[in-house]
Structure formats: C-alpha cells, structure tokens
Amino acid sequence: SAVISQKPSRDICQRGTSLTIQCQVDSQVTMMFWYRQQPGQSLTLIATANQGSEATYESGFVIDKFPISRPNLTFSTLTVSNMSPEDSSIYLCSSLAKNIQYFGAGTRLSVL
Amino acid sequence: QQQVKQSPQSLIVQKGGISIINCAYENTAFDYFPWYQQFPGKGPALLIAIRPDVSEKKEGRFTISFNKSAKQFSLHIMDSQPGDSATYFCAARRAGNMLTFGGGTRLMVKP
Numbered sequence: 001s002a003v004i005s006q007k008p009s010r011d012i013c014q015r016g017t018s019l020t021i022q023c024q025v026d027s028q029v030t031m032m033f034w035y036r037q038q039p040g041q042s043l044t045l046i047a048t049a050n051q052g053s054e055a056t057y058e059s060g061f062v063i064d065k066f067p068i069s070r071p072n073l074t075f076s077t078l079t080v081s082n083m084s085p086e087d088s089s090i091y092l093c094s095s096l097a098k099n100i101q102y103f104g105a106g107t108r109l110s111v112l
Numbered sequence: 113q114q115q116v117k118q119s120p121q122s123l124i125v126q127k128g129g130i131s132i133i134n135c136a137y138e139n140t141a142f143d144y145f146p147w148y149q150q151f152p153g154k155g156p157a158l159l160i161a162i163r164p165d166v167s168e169k170k171e172g173r174f175t176i177s178f179n180k181s182a183k184q185f186s187l188h189i190m191d192s193q194p195g196d197s198a199t200y201f202c203a204a205r206r207a208g209n210m211l212t213f214g215g216g217t218r219l220m221v222k223p
Contacts (some may be wrong), residue, residue: 022113043213096209103155
C-alpha cells in the first residue's frame with residue numbers, strides 16, 4: 001500500500017489569491033493524480049502527474065488555473081490560482097501503486 | 113461514454129441486512145472496476161475490485177457482481193453493520209490508469 005500525506009488539511013483563503021497543496025507519498029510512485037470533490041459529491045479528475053513530464057489535464061481544467069509540479073517520485077504539488085468562491089472544494093491527491101490508487105485525506109478549501 | 117452511473121444516492125439499512133449498490137457504464141474500454149469506501153474527513157479507500165472477465169468476487173462480507181453484457185456491476189454488503197456507514201463509490205478504469213467515479217451512495221446502517 002501507499003501512505004499519502006497532504007498539507008494543509010484545510011484552509012480558508014481570500015478570492016484572487018493562490019494556494020499550493022502538497023502531497024507526499026511514503027514510497028516512490030510513477031503516477032500521481034489530483035482530484036476535486038465537492039462536499040457530498042463524487043470525485044473529478046483534474047490531472048495526472050508523472051515524474052519527468054508535464055501534467056496531463058482533463059477537459060475543463062487548465063494549467064494556468066491548476067499548475068502542478070512533480071519534482072520527484074514521492075512528491076507533488078497542486079496550486080489553485082486566482083481563487084474564486086467556485087473553487088471551494090476538497091482537493092485529493094492520489095498515487096498508483098501496484099495498479100491500486102491510494103488517496104490522501106484531502107485538503108478542504110474554502111474561498112471567501 | 114466516460115460516465116459511470118450509480119444508484120441509489122442514499123441507502124438506509126437495518127443492522128444485519130443486505131446493502132446493495134448498483135452501477136452502470138457505457139464505455140466498453142473500461143478494464144477494471146473498483147469500489148471505494150469513504151468516511152467523513154478521509155480519502156476514499158479501496159474496498160474490493162473486479163475485472164470484467166469475472167462475474168463475481170467475494171471478500172468477507174463484500175461481494176461484487178459483474179454483468180458484462182449488461183454493462184452493470186453491483187456491490188453487496190452482507191450482514192451490514194453500523195461501522196459500514198460511509199459513502200461508497202464505484203469506479204471504472206480507462207487507459208492510463210485513470211478512474212471515472214460514480215456519483216456515490218451514502219449508506220447508513222441503523223443499529
């Protein structure tokens with residue numbers, strides 16, 4: 001299995017600012033994913049982040065709004081840029097280990 | 113074609129009863145179908161999964177039934193317990209190890 005730590009666990013931010021979410025995995029993994037989950041709703045894939053290559057974004061998500069870094073095989077960051085109240089959500093990091101996706105506990109973001 | 117439809121949205125079951133959650137998909141390229149369990153404030157955790165060449169998989173009180181021709185699969189929780197109260201998501205895997213999730217089912221097991 002893979003243990004995933006996300007920071008911060010929650011934050012309240014002002015509109016127009018940016019927040020960077022960190023994701024640390026306890027083992028080296030090739031593939032990492034970032035999801036968004038509205039409270040009480042399903043998970044929507046934002047992007048796939050493979051080490052050594054540019055992140056691949058799903059339809060409706062763009063790099064300027066959600067820049068992602070993947071500097072090594074155990075770490076990734078997601079930045080939510082120029083935030084608006086519509087960005088209020090839970091952001092989840094996931095990693096793929098032995099064909100199983102493991103999830104962090106998520107970052108609960110509120111934008112005022 | 114990327115959608116996975118899940119029902120019901122919420123489910124209340126008495127302790128000891130059977131909880132049944134259903135999912136349907138359209139994309140025949142999906143090659144792996146996991147179920148995730150999520151407790152409040154936690155990330156989803158893999159519960160059980162099945163490949164489309166298998167019609168049923170059982171792990172303890174949890175069983176997946178898979179109907180490839182109907183493009184449907186379901187989760188059965190036998191002898192449901194209050195500790196099973198959580199949100200359950202079905203998912204389907206497509207190329208690139210990417211998961212498409214169903215809408216989720218909030219299960220409450222009453223003592």
